[in-house]
Amino acid sequence: MTNGRTKIGIIGCGDVLDMYMSSSLAFPTIEVAALVDNDPVNLKARSDQFGIPGMNLDTLLSRDDVEFLVNLTPPAAHAEISERAFAAGKHVYSEKPLGVTLEEAKRIVDSARKYGCKLAGAPDTLLGAAHRKCRQLLGDGAIGEIVSASAVFMTHGMEHWHPAPKNYFQPGGGPVFDIGPYYIAALVCMLGPLRSVSAISSTGFAERTVTAHGRNHGQVIQVGTPTTYHALLEFSSGVTASLSMSWDVWHHGRGAPIEIYGTEGTLVVPDPNMFGGTAIVRDRNGHETPFDSSQSLLGAPHWKVKDKYKLDREIVLTNYRMAGAADLIDAVRTDREPFTSPTLVLHVLDAMESILVSARERHPVTLSTADVSLPRMPSEEDIARIVGN
Ligand SMILES: NC(=O)c1ccc[n+]([C@@H]2O[C@H](COP(=O)([O-])OP(=O)(O)OC[C@H]3O[C@@H](n4cnc5c(N)ncnc54)[C@H](O)[C@@H]3O)[C@@H](O)[C@H]2O)c1
Known part of the structure; x- marks a missing residue:
C-alpha cells in the first residue's frame, strides 16, 4: 500500500x-x-x-x-x-x-x-445497491412470507458480441455456468441455501457463427454443451422456484429477470448481473412501490457502453465489477471473510453443477452443500x- x-x-x-x-x-x-x-x-x-x-x-x-x-x-x-x-x-x-x-x-x-x-x-453484484435493497425489503416483510420465486435469463448467446465466444459453447461453458452464478447467488442471498434441483436441457442450435467484430468474425462454432436449461429449485426454507437460462432465444416478453412471490405481494428484482436498478414491490391489488437505488453506494449508473444486444444503442450501466476485489482487501484489513466468500461461491457452484447433472441424468439432485451456513450479508x-x- x-x-x-x-x-x-x-x-x-x-x-x-x-x-x-x-x-x-x-x-x-x-x-x-x-x-x-x-x-x-x-x-x-x-x-x-x-x-x-x-x-x-x-x-x-x-x-x-x-x-x-x-x-x-x-x-x-x-x-x-x-x-x-x-x-x-x-x-x-x-x-x-x-x-x-x-x-x-x-x-x-x-x-x-x-x-x-x-x-x-x-x-x-450481490454487494450492489439494488440487491441490498431487495434483501432489506424481504427482511422487513414487504411482501409478507416468501412462498416462491422465478428467475429468467433468455438471450441469443454470445456470438454476436463476445470477440472470442468459442469456449462458452463447450463443456464448462453454457448459460448455467456463465450467467447462472449471478442469478443463483442473488436467489441464495435472498432466500437462503438450496436443498435440491431438478432440471432439463436442450440445444437449440448445433452451430453458431461469430458475428462479433474482431479476429474470430465468421468463425463457425460446433456447439458442445446444452444452451437451454429449465430448472426447479427447492430451498432449505421450503421455498420453491423456477430458473430458466437460455442462449437460444431471440426475444421474450418476460419483464423482470427475478420475481419473488410472497403472501402479501411480489418483489420485482433488478438484473442480478448489475449492481443497480429499481426494485419494485407490488401489493395484493397490484399497486406498485418503486425503490430507486441510484442514490445509494454502488447504485449510481456510471459506465457508458454499447448495448451488447443492440450494438447501435448506447447504455449507461451500474457495473462496479471491482467491488469484490475491494471487499477482499477490506476483509484482509479487518480480518474477516469476504462477503463473496468461498462458502457462498462453492454453494452456488454446487447448484450450477447439480443442475447440469440433473439435466444429463434425468433425476433430482440434492446439493452436497445443502446444509451450508451462509455468511451474513453486508450492512450499509x-x-x-x-x-x-
Ligand atoms: N466477458 C464478459 O462480459 C464477462 C463478464 C463477467 C465475467 N466474465 C468472466 O471473466 C473471465 C474472463 O472472461 P473474458 O470474457 O474476458 O475472456 P476472454 O477470453 O475475452 O479473455 C481471457 C484472457 O485471458 C488470457 N489468458 C488465458 N489463459 C491465460 C493464462 N494462463 N495466463 C494469463 N492469461 C491468460 C487470454 O489471452 C485472454 O486475453 C471468465 O471467467 C468469465 O466468466 C466475463
Missing part, C-alpha cells in the same frame, strides 16, 4: 478487463499496478491502452508491493493461476466460475487455506468502508 492506495495485479486482459478498469475508477483506494496476459500482443495493447505495466506472471508473483490479484483468465485457467498466486502468498479475487467443477473449486479453496491467503469469487456500514467512504 502506498499513499493509502492498495496495489493489485490483474491476470487475463480479455473482454471483461474494460469493465474492471472502468469500475476501478469508483474505488479510489485501489491502484491497478500490473497486467498479465499470456498473449504478448494483447498484453502490449492493453498495457498501452490503460498505461499500466504489463509483465509475466512470475514477475508479478515476485513483487512484494502487490498482495492482491484479480484472476480474469478463462474458467479453465482459473485453478492454475489462483493456486500459483496462493503459493506466492497473494490473496485472490477470481472471476466465475471459481473452477470448472465443484471438485476443482474445492481444491482452490483448500489451496488458499493451506497458504494462509484469502479468496473471494464472483459474482460481487460495510459497503461504505469497502468503497472507501
Whole structure:
C-alpha cells in the first residue's frame, strides 16, 4: 500500500478487463499496478491502452508491493493461476466460475487455506445497491412470507458480441455456468441455501457463427454443451422456484429477470448481473412501490457502453465489477471473510453443477452443500468502508 492506495495485479486482459478498469475508477483506494496476459500482443495493447505495466506472471508473483490479484483468465485457467498466486502468498479475487467443477473449486479453496491467503469469487453484484435493497425489503416483510420465486435469463448467446465466444459453447461453458452464478447467488442471498434441483436441457442450435467484430468474425462454432436449461429449485426454507437460462432465444416478453412471490405481494428484482436498478414491490391489488437505488453506494449508473444486444444503442450501466476485489482487501484489513466468500461461491457452484447433472441424468439432485451456513450479508456500514467512504 502506498499513499493509502492498495496495489493489485490483474491476470487475463480479455473482454471483461474494460469493465474492471472502468469500475476501478469508483474505488479510489485501489491502484491497478500490473497486467498479465499470456498473449504478448494483447498484453502490449492493453498495457498501452490503460498505461499500466504489463509483465509475466512470475514477475508479478515476485513483487512484494502487490498482495492482491484479480484472476480474469478463462474458467479453465482459473485453478492454475489462483493456486500459483496462493503459493506466492497473494490473496485472490477470481472471476466465475471459481473452477470448472465443484471438485476443482474445492481444491482452490483448500489451496488458499493451506497458504494462509484469502479468496473471494464472483459474482460481487450481490454487494450492489439494488440487491441490498431487495434483501432489506424481504427482511422487513414487504411482501409478507416468501412462498416462491422465478428467475429468467433468455438471450441469443454470445456470438454476436463476445470477440472470442468459442469456449462458452463447450463443456464448462453454457448459460448455467456463465450467467447462472449471478442469478443463483442473488436467489441464495435472498432466500437462503438450496436443498435440491431438478432440471432439463436442450440445444437449440448445433452451430453458431461469430458475428462479433474482431479476429474470430465468421468463425463457425460446433456447439458442445446444452444452451437451454429449465430448472426447479427447492430451498432449505421450503421455498420453491423456477430458473430458466437460455442462449437460444431471440426475444421474450418476460419483464423482470427475478420475481419473488410472497403472501402479501411480489418483489420485482433488478438484473442480478448489475449492481443497480429499481426494485419494485407490488401489493395484493397490484399497486406498485418503486425503490430507486441510484442514490445509494454502488447504485449510481456510471459506465457508458454499447448495448451488447443492440450494438447501435448506447447504455449507461451500474457495473462496479471491482467491488469484490475491494471487499477482499477490506476483509484482509479487518480480518474477516469476504462477503463473496468461498462458502457462498462453492454453494452456488454446487447448484450450477447439480443442475447440469440433473439435466444429463434425468433425476433430482440434492446439493452436497445443502446444509451450508451462509455468511451474513453486508450492512450499509460495510459497503461504505469497502468503497472507501
Ligand atoms: N466477458 C464478459 O462480459 C464477462 C463478464 C463477467 C465475467 N466474465 C468472466 O471473466 C473471465 C474472463 O472472461 P473474458 O470474457 O474476458 O475472456 P476472454 O477470453 O475475452 O479473455 C481471457 C484472457 O485471458 C488470457 N489468458 C488465458 N489463459 C491465460 C493464462 N494462463 N495466463 C494469463 N492469461 C491468460 C487470454 O489471452 C485472454 O486475453 C471468465 O471467467 C468469465 O466468466 C466475463
